[in-house]
Amino acid sequence: MTGKKLAGGILAAAMTAMTAASAFAAPEFPTDVDVSDMPVVEFAAPHFNDVTDAPMVEAAMNEILAERYGIQVKLNFIGIGSWQQQSNLLLTGDEVDVITLWPLPLSTFISNMQLYPLDEYLADAPEEFINKFTEEQWAACQADGVQYSVPNLRNYGNIFICYWDEEKLHELGYNEDEITTLDQIEEVLYAAHEKYPDIYTIVPQSQATFCNGISWDGLGDQNYIGVLGNFGQDTTVTDIFECEDFVNFVKRTRQWYLDGLMMGDALSNQETGATMIQNGAAFASLSNRACEPAPAGLTQSKFVDCWSDATNITALTYGINSLSSDPDAAWVLLQALYMDSDLQTLLIDGIEGVHYILNEDGSASYPEGLDSTTVTYGMAPAYWSLPYANSDVPPIDELGSASFFSDLIAFNESALPSIATGITIDINALGIADEYAACINVKTKYYDALMNGVMDPETTLAQAHQEMVDAGIEKICAAKQAVLDEFLAAKGE
Amino acid sequence: MESMVSTKKGGQIAMHIIGILLCIACVAPFILLITSSLTEEATLVKNGYSFFPQVWSLESYAYISRKAAVIFRAYGITVLVTVVGTVSSLFMTLLFAYPLSRKELPFRNVLAFFVFFTMLFNGGLIPTYLMYTGTFHIKNTIWALLIPSLLMNAFYVIMMRSFFTANIPDSLIEAARIDGAGEYRILFKIVLPLSLPMIATLALMVGLGYWNDWLNGLYYLTDENLFSIQNVLNKMVSDVQFLKTNQTTVTSAVDVSKLPSVGIRMAIAVIGVIPILVVYPFFQKYFVKGIVVGGVKG
Amino acid sequence: MAAAAATSGRKKGIRNLKMKLALLSMMIPGAIYLIINNYIPMAGLQIAFKKFNYRDGMWASPWTGLSNFTYLFKTKDAILMTRNTLLYNLAFIVLGTVFAVAIAIMLNEIRSSGAKKIYQVLFLIPYLISMVVVSYIVFAFLSYDNGFLNNSVIAPLGGEKINWYISPQYWPFILVLVHLWKGFGYSSIIYYATVIGIDSALYEAAVIDGANSWQRTWHVTLPGLKNTIITLTLLNIGRIFYSDFGLFYQVPQNSGALSNVTTTIDVYVYRGLTQLNDVGRSSAAGFYQSIVGFIMVLVANLVVRKIDRDSALF
Secondary structure: OHHHHHHHHHHHHHHHHHHHOOOOOOOOOOOOOOOOOOOEEEEEEEEOOOOOOHHHHHHHHHHHHHHHOOOEEEEEEEEHHHHHHHHHHHOOOOOOOEEEEOOOOHHHHHHOOOEOOOHHHHHHOOHHHHOOOOHHHHHHOEEOOEEOOEEOOOOOOEEEEEEEEHHHHHHOOOOHHHOOOHHHHHHHHHHHHHHOOOOEEEEOOEOOEOOOOOOOEOOOOOOOOOEEOOOOOOOOOEOHHHOHHHHHHHHHHHHHHHOOOEOOOHHHOOOEHHHHHHOOOEEEEEEEEOOOOOOOOEEEEEEEEEEEOOOOHHHOEEEEEOOOOOHHHHHHHHHHHHHOHHHHHHHHHOOEOOOEEEOOOOOEEOOOOOOOOOOOOOOHHHHHHOOOOOOOOOOEHHHOOOOHHHHHHHHHHHOEEOOOOOOOOOOOOOOOHHHHHHHHHHHHHHHHHHHOOOOOHHHHHHHHHHHHHHHOHHHHHHHHHHHHHHHHHHHHO | OOOOOOOOHHHHHHHHHHHHHHHHHHHHHHHHHHHHHOEOHHHHHHHOOOOOOOOEOOHHHHHHHOOHHHHHHHHHHHHHHHHHHHHHHHHHHHHHHHHHHOOOOOOHHHHHHHHHHHHHOOOOHHHHHHHHHHHOOOOOOOHHHHOOOOOOOHHHHHHHHHHHHHHOOHHHHHHHHHOOOOHHHHHHHHHHHHOHHHHHHHHHHHHHHHHHOOHHHHHHOOOHHHOOHHHHHHHHHHHHHHHHHOOOOOHHHOOHHHOOOHHHHHHHHHHHHHHHHHHHHHHHHHHOOOHHHHHHHO | OHHHHHHHHHHHHHHHHHHHHHHHHHOHHHHHHHHHHHHHHHHHHHHHHEOOOOOOHHHHOOEOOOOOOHHHOOOOHHHHHHHHHHHHHHHHHHHHHHHHHHHHHHHHHOOOHHHHHHHHHHHHHHHHOOHHHHHHHHHHHHOOOOOHHHHHHHOOOOOOOOOHHHOHHHHHHHHHHHHHHHHHHHHHHHHHHHHHHOOHHHHHHHHHOOOOHHHHHHHHHHHHHHHHHHHHHHHHHHOOOOOOHHHHHHOOOOOHHHHHHHOOHHHHHHHHHOOOOOHHHHHHHHHHHHHHHHHHHHHHHHHHHHHOHHHOOO
């Protein structure tokens, strides 16, 4: 060990000497404001708006943390596009303590042993903390009876809607609130195609994804290798290309495609449906949504009520790095971020007067001249990525009404849960990773093309299914089925 | 002399035709980038990219100019890293490649293999990352942009060695030795001046490597104050790209219509390329035939 | 007399040793860097044979034999992705070299030094544009409804619009073209630098012998480039199982309909492993790619050595 260290030291010295020829000042690490020997907890989360003022927020949080909890925090915000790569690297050592577990499935983090077990801490946690989530929601973050993470506050399910160009829809004489089924949507689409033949009638939700999901549940797998149909209410795991809901849906979109309603080059599309509608290039687009208001110029009709797939709850959770140098302090921070309203407000909205202002009527808004894209601490629109957003400060205006968070909680309660809600399927431990890799590559060939109506389901579906069988889908379905049966049996007890 | 060594007029014209056609192939897409970055967003979404957009707009550049402070700082870091990196890299490459080209070097084949082997095998990102962050602590320092993978590249060593082998006659070095010159003196006073075209070529390549690199920043920097221009640009592009390709349950809360448009991404690409086009011509004076020749003969 | 000869011999020996030591000493900084940057991390190659987990890390994770490798072979796509990777690389090596050498020679033959400079700068532009942006440009040309080719070339000629992104038959050509377009400026710089390094006395002699420009190219320039061509080709052979992920994934927009001609080993691995974040399996893929390249290079180098010792890499 010392030998290794010494060798490392010599190498480091040599390296420094080598490049020191270029006369460089040694880099300075930011020094801690607080000189006491409080533990510093590294917190990492993704962001997509500007967070230049994170150090200011961090300092404000540290004042509270030092006073009430005896710890310090270091905020590490990482661009959402680099998040997966960087967060994974952070977890190779003790550089991070409390971390957002996303976008990989929780089962992947557990399987890679990246998480510190939380059972002991939870046993001592106050009632109020436990009560933030239901027993089922807590259970979803467990594997083999061990608690690995804590859920956060965001939507645990989706409705599926059709976005319309508001003006054109009303010109056609339809009212969005009266449209509630796919058949009705279809009727409007044909009418729109007649009246506005020069624009796309319906476009993908984003890029080549026609619509994210609809009614099949991948049991924790965004790639849909082995699914439950009927909003996760079926009890048999099938190949997506044999799933009845999927087959019916792609037959419908194929007809739309043949009738000229769809975009010809959907598979190479680079835009989002909402953007195309806003810019007058398209009339409608299907999408999964929570309870945020529709973007400007758009209106929406719901055709699928809120339901949540098996792992909606665990799609983004918070955990402690298994290599954390001080998990006790990490837990103190994690719990405080769920319990302490002042900390929550700071983390989400920033500093009053600088990043948001409180109006006389009790609502909150951005300071004059600023919006979510120009404010220098813009985490509010990313409330869904932070531990717990329901603080004493109401949501900043863009998120809609003052009742936003209570609406969100009600929305979650209204969701129809998949029968497999809370299941953990570890592809690696089940010994089906080889087949899984092969199946994803087959699925990529057909899934988007079928959804966008580019391929003819009459001829393609059988072929796609056959290739999935060759790639080993039956083994995967059987393995998932076994876990599901056991899970359901345990639940029934 | 020059006229004797060159082709006839017909050949010249033919070559210029090919050259101009290739130039069009290279420049036209770049012009398309520029016009797209100057197109109004609605036009871009509706009609796609065009050399002659219906509605022009400076909105993309206005958006970027709001980040001017960040961009200028990033340019500064890039320039610093590129200059320091290129100089150090050339120095090390030169010192390593020259002995490899000398027949007198003991274990010459073994050492050549030692270099070449690094081009084939690598331990992967995680071991490299653990070493650089755990042992050398380069995370979130300027060293992160300078040292990993870019400082000396086996490919350049091999190229430079080939150049020395082919272009520096043994007789020249023998003569210098007889005059009592030491090896370092021979390298810097005799070999180096003869190698300026090669050095210029490598400087260009290594410099481009540093200028274009964003992977080191992606792996070793979370502190955005240290971002190079490519990191800043890459972040703007990859954040949008990510949110568009991952329209899952979780991100359905994001209003994607507020994200930077395609035009902005085009403007970003333009901003990354322009400085190189400005600097490159200054390198070209070294690409002149004759610098080598006189020395070899003398 | 004999003593004097011995002394001078010893002196020569010392001088020789000094020279060798001086040469070796030059290599120290570079050697240290290669050891740190390349050789120490190679300890990570063992991950390919382990069931890697983050808690135990690289050393303590359990061994798992060859099981990380099976997914590369246990699929019908194994042949497909290997074929694609190999054939594209072969095309890139052959066409890329021919094209770059031709451009380098052309640059050398062009008389006007102003034109020469302009060409060099402009040829480099594609190299400077990132693959993501290249994918936008390709899309601008190939888009079904708004693409330049469909709207400004095919339609005016009375042809039927082509839906490029679902027509795999065109993509081998498109990808090769994009690769050549993006890389030729850069690789021709290497050859051009070599060409201008060729001793002009050789050209003068050729001219005196009455050689025309083709003959000069054939007898002077190409032999002068031989070494560089062989070196670069050997290096490319070492990477023959690797592929440019951006070119095969981003440029075709990951369109499933094209996957038969765009799935290379890297693309397959990326698609198959991203959700699992399986470090062991992805190291295995890298190891497999490297070892194949390694064997190919050793063989190729041996062949070169047999024919022309000086051109061999090592």
